[in-house]
Amino acid sequence: MRRARKREHIENYLMTSFKGDNLLGDVYLEHNALPNLSFDDIDTRTLFLGKTIDYPILINAMTGGADFSQEINRDLATLAKEFNIPMAVGSQTIALEEEDSRESFKIVKEIIGDDGIVISNLNGQASVDDARNAIELIDSDALQIHLNPAQELAMEEGDRNFVGVSDNIKSILDNIDKPIIIKEVGFGISKDVAKTLYDIGVRNIDVAGYGGTNFMEIENLRNPAIDLTELYSWGIPTAVALINLRQLPNDLNIISSGGIRSGMDVAKSIVLGANISGISGELLSYLVHGGYTNAKAYLEDIIYKMRMIMLLLGKRDIEELKKTNYKVTGKLKDLI
Ligand code: FNR
Numbered sequence: 001m002r003r004a005r006k007r008e009h010i011e012n013y014l015m016t017s018f019k020g021d022n023l024l025g026d027v028y029l030e031h032n033a034l035p036n037l038s039f040d041d042i043d044t045r046t047l048f049l050g051k052t053i054d055y056p057i058l059i060n061a062m063t064g065g066a067d068f069s070q071e072i073n074r075d076l077a078t079l080a081k082e083f084n085i086p087m088a089v090g091s092q093t094i095a096l097e098e099e100d101s102r103e104s105f106k107i108v109k110e111i112i113g114d115d116g117i118v119i120s121n122l123n124g125q126a127s128v129d130d131a132r133n134a135i136e137l138i139d140s141d142a143l144q145i146h147l148n149p150a151q152e153l154a155m156e157e158g159d160r161n162f163v164g165v166s167d168n169i170k171s172i173l174d175n176i177d178k179p180i181i182i183k184e185v186g187f188g189i190s191k192d193v194a195k196t197l198y199d200i201g202v203r204n205i206d207v208a209g210y211g212g213t214n215f216m217e218i219e220n221l222r223n224p225a226i227d228l229t230e231l232y233s234w235g236i237p238t239a240v241a242l243i244n245l246r247q248l249p250n251d252l253n254i255i256s257s258g259g260i261r262s263g264m265d266v267a268k269s270i271v272l273g274a275n276i277s278g279i280s281g282e283l284l285s286y287l288v289h290g291g292y293t294n295a296k297a298y299l300e301d302i303i304y305k306m307r308m309i310m311l312l313l314g315k316r317d318i319e320e321l322k323k324t325n326y327k328v329t330g331k332l333k334d335l336i
Pocket of ligand 1 (some may be wrong): 010061090183184185186209211212279
């Protein structure tokens with residue numbers, strides 16, 4: 001069941017057609033005609049979870065366990081290694097239950113090695129032992145815990161009871177000595193939820209907002225018995241979540257994801273207060289449709305555009321980019 005679902009998530013993601021808007025287009029950045037920088041001066045390196053990475057880009061959680069997951073994870077991990085950027089694996093619940101699925105996760109660490117960053121992934125109901133085992137299996141640097149009530153409700157076989165998840169997260173925080181990242185899966189994290197998480201000790205949140213991968217549609221394609229189209233536009237757009245979460249204390253490490261597709265999206269995310277941007281669906285599309293070379297060219301394009309934008313803002317490095325002034329327009333202005 002779990003294995004089939006993993007395959008269907010990838011296949012159905014590639015079939016989705018609904019286009020959401022993360023509202024990063026409503027962020028206005030002012031052009032600097034006198035940048036006083038050379039293109040070669042632009043430094044995109046940054047510190048993430050205690051290690052230096054070359055670009056503020058995370059290959060975000062997608063897969064592991066299905067028959068073709070190993071190939072996908074091999075390619076994604078090779079990209080992560082080549083660009084020196086972190087990678088999160090997909091949910092490891094299947095690896096805890098089915099021994100023969102483990103290699104598709106382990107391969108990620110084997111390729112990335114100890115110098116890079118590998119992140120584990122489990123759901124909000126995972127036990128402390130599950131967390132320990134998931135981290136140990138791939139010797140990961142951190143653990144992502146995904147919150148996905150909307151996705152679960154859209155699944156016929158999904159959870160219906162979400163009681164006790166924050167208590168559970170607290171016990172994982174109290175008992176696991178690796179960084180814990182709380183993320184959504186594309187419906188976003190509100191300021192209130194982030195505050196609740198912050199108050200129990202969470203210091204890393206990936207907003208995983210609305211505007212990219214749409215699990216309401218992905219699950220609806222798996223379960224056509226119910227028509228969920230009225231909920232395809234459910235969720236907090238990534239730009240809204242970023243601006244709202246940045247009002248929380250500065251020691252909250254914010255990751256921007258949800259519809260991040262371009263260098264402009266990455267640059268704007270950082271201006272709005274993220275330390276790094278996660279990409280899932282768009283990278284998967286390039287990989288599945290065009291292979292490794294195409295996925296690599298896509299990441300190179302993101303990086304090149306990011307460097308262009310940094311120069312045109314007169315920002316030499318990521319710390320300077322974070323201090324860029326911005327204006328909001330349109331729907332984003334209405335929602336914040
Ligand atoms: C995902 N995502 C995901 N998230 C997670 O925490 N655990 C998981 O196992 C998965 N599985 C998964 C499969 C597929 C095929 C996709 C496309 C996505 C969600 C992902 O990490 C991310 O939060 C959302 O996809 C939003 O980002 P994008 O895709 O809009 O860049």
